[in-house]
Amino acid sequence: MRNKTICVVGLGYIGLPTAALLSNRGYKVHGVEIIQSTVDTINHGKIHIVEPGLDTFVRSAVNSGRLEADTLPKESDIFIIAVPTPFYEGFVPNIDFVIDATKSIAPYVKAGNIVILESTSPVGTTEKVAEVLEQNGVDISSIYIAHCPERVLPGQIMQELVANDRIVGGITPEATKVTAAFYKTFVDGEVLQTDAKTAEMAKLTENSFRDTNIAFANELSILCDKFGIDVWELIALANRHPRVNILRPGAGVGGHCIAVDPWFIVHKGGKDAKMIRTAREVNMYKTEWVIEKIKNAALTYEKEHGSEAKIACMGLAFKPNIDDLRESPALYITRRLVSENLDVLAVEPNIHKSDEFTLVDFEQAVNEADIVVFLVSHKEFGNLNTEYKIVLDFCGVNK
Numbered sequence: 001m002r003n004k005t006i007c008v009v010g011l012g013y014i015g016l017p018t019a020a021l022l023s024n025r026g027y028k029v030h031g032v033e034i035i036q037s038t039v040d041t042i043n044h045g046k047i048h049i050v051e052p053g054l055d056t057f058v059r060s061a062v063n064s065g066r067l068e069a070d071t072l073p074k075e076s077d078i079f080i081i082a083v084p085t086p087f088y089e090g091f092v093p094n095i096d097f098v099i100d101a102t103k104s105i106a107p108y109v110k111a112g113n114i115v116i117l118e119s120t121s122p123v124g125t126t127e128k129v130a131e132v133l134e135q136n137g138v139d140i141s142s143i144y145i146a147h148c149p150e151r152v153l154p155g156q157i158m159q160e161l162v163a164n165d166r167i168v169g170g171i172t173p174e175a176t177k178v179t180a181a182f183y184k185t186f187v188d189g190e191v192l193q194t195d196a197k198t199a200e201m202a203k204l205t206e207n208s209f210r211d212t213n214i215a216f217a218n219e220l221s222i223l224c225d226k227f228g229i230d231v232w233e234l235i236a237l238a239n240r241h242p243r244v245n246i247l248r249p250g251a252g253v254g255g256h257c258i259a260v261d262p263w264f265i266v267h268k269g270g271k272d273a274k275m276i277r278t279a280r281e282v283n284m285y286k287t288e289w290v291i292e293k294i295k296n297a298a299l300t301y302e303k304e305h306g307s308e309a310k311i312a313c314m315g316l317a318f319k320p321n322i323d324d325l326r327e328s329p330a331l332y333i334t335r336r337l338v339s340e341n342l343d344v345l346a347v348e349p350n351i352h353k354s355d356e357f358t359l360v361d362f363e364q365a366v367n368e369a370d371i372v373v374f375l376v377s378h379k380e381f382g383n384l385n386t387e388y389k390i391v392l393d394f395c396g397v398n399k
């Protein structure tokens, strides 16, 4: 198998680590990326994204001559598509990148090849890939087409690419078998075999499961606030039940996976995706609720002190101890407060410079603020001295 050539389409957070890993495992890899500057960076053995360990893999892959990048695909034995799958306005899934990538490889796909879709995709997308290949002149009865969703955690991608179990679902049982055999050449985890639709739904299910469980915690936090109960104490007590494990509430749910993928199910499921839709709505409502709480606190302060409150927004990232701002509720909240002309000090210790905000050091912000709002429980925020401050803690910073 190692003498096979591989074409990886899309060299971002998933495609580049995958391409570099496969090259280091002895495959000859041709990486395709539409952004020319990314192609140039990679061909110099350098990287354009932050991911621990990736630079070493890419450098050694390029130096060995087994990894090259280009803006065009070329004939290969295996094609891996790892392009973005966002949504349009109104949470409608957008698979345009997948379609474009499929069209771009079609002229190079020949009998016996494997085409793998790794992008997180709405149910039916792998069938769509087959359809697009066929429309573009590929005899799909002579190739193997499968979905293999990626489930790595940013920050640990190089380890998890190898260690995690993988799900492989082909559009035919033969495609499943052949594709699974390929993954077994570089994955230490188990390679689980199913059909394409189940593989697509499995990935969406994993993220919807997390979203639904966080929604439960977020709803509890709102109810506890209404009932005058400390939600953190409540959850700690309830979790002493041997079969209860409530997650942590926060300012909402962010990131480009959990806050996005459930919509793929909701869009296709319509009125039958009640709980998954409601979970998304609860988590988005939590963010709006947090904004109202902060605005009310600011109003009360102004009434009592006759001056405008300075509000420290502690954290902008979508989860603790990272710099990732994608779909971040904390960022959304801070933006909204600024747009409504509140006096805001934006704090994000994991980012040095922002084009949008003047970032303030976290200790300085607490000193200067009248109201300290904890939006993300970064490790720097534990045990800060907030005496004489009004504190709104939406993420259980010391819990």
Ligand SMILES: NC(=O)c1ccc[n+]([C@@H]2O[C@H](COP(=O)([O-])OP(=O)(O)OC[C@H]3O[C@@H](n4cnc5c(N)ncnc54)[C@H](O)[C@@H]3O)[C@@H](O)[C@H]2O)c1
Residues within 6 Å of the ligand: 009, 010, 011, 012, 013, 014, 015, 032, 033, 034, 035, 038, 082, 083, 084, 085, 097, 100, 101, 104, 118, 119, 120, 121, 150, 151, 152, 153, 154, 256, 257
């Ligand atoms: N990043 C993660 O942690 C993660 C985890 C699991 C699953 N996923 C899924 O993997 C997929 C890719 O995500 P990502 O984080 O790597 O995205 P990304 O934006 O980092 O990278 C995708 C790359 O594809 C390129 N691209 C777009 N269209 C192209 C085309 N037609 N030809 C060549 N290149 C093209 C883009 O320029 C970009 O560099 C998504 O479906 C995502 O949901 C991501």
